[in-house]
Amino acid sequence: xIVVTPFQKRVxxxxxxxxxxxxxxxGAIAKKLKLGGLGARAVGxxxxxxxxxxxxxxxxxxxxDGTIGGFASGCNKKIMLLKKExxxxxxxxxxxxxxxxRRE
DNA sequence: CTCTTGACCGACG
DNA sequence: CCGTCGGCCAAGA
Numbered sequence: 719x720i721v722v723t724p725f726q727k728r729v730x731x732x733x734x735x736x737x738x739x740x741x742x743x744x745g746a747i748a749k750k751l752k753l754g755g756l757g758a759r760a761v762g763x764x765x766x767x768x769x770x771x772x773x774x775x776x777x778x779x780x781x782x783d784g785t786i787g788g789f790a791s792g793c794n795k796k797i798m799l800l801k802k803e804x805x806x807x808x809x810x811x812x813x814x815x816x817x818x819x820r821r822e
Numbered sequence: 823c824t825c826t827t828g829a830c831c832g833a834c835g
Numbered sequence: 836c837c838g839t840c841g842g843c844c845a846a847g848a
């Protein structure tokens with residue numbers, strides 16, 4: 719039985735909206751959720767539970783600093799996936815982060 | 823309802 | 836650059 723709160727549902731939807739080869743930040747998502755750029759932790763919480771693992775590309779979400787931040791399956795896996803998507807990652811940090819990240 | 827935890831963020835030193 | 840402190844939000848016990 720999968721139970722998802724409306725808040726988490728929004729996070730999953732937004733994450734799935736992230737185009738391939740691009741990445742987003744927890745703060746940016748929080749902002750889209752009308753949290754005003756705050757509540758980034760809440761976004762991470764939702765992704766951590768992530769019942770829609772392959773359905774939601776949560777690995778496209780990184781920290782505001784461009785760092786990987788964390789990953790339920792291991793940050794290493796996240797980096798590998800991003801690199802496979804075409805995103806260059808170096809030392810747990812996104813290269814050309816400004817170019818691959820969607821900032822509005 | 824209260825307390826704790828967490829894939830965060832920004833500011834200070 | 837690194838470590839520490841405070842603040843914000845949501846979910847779980």
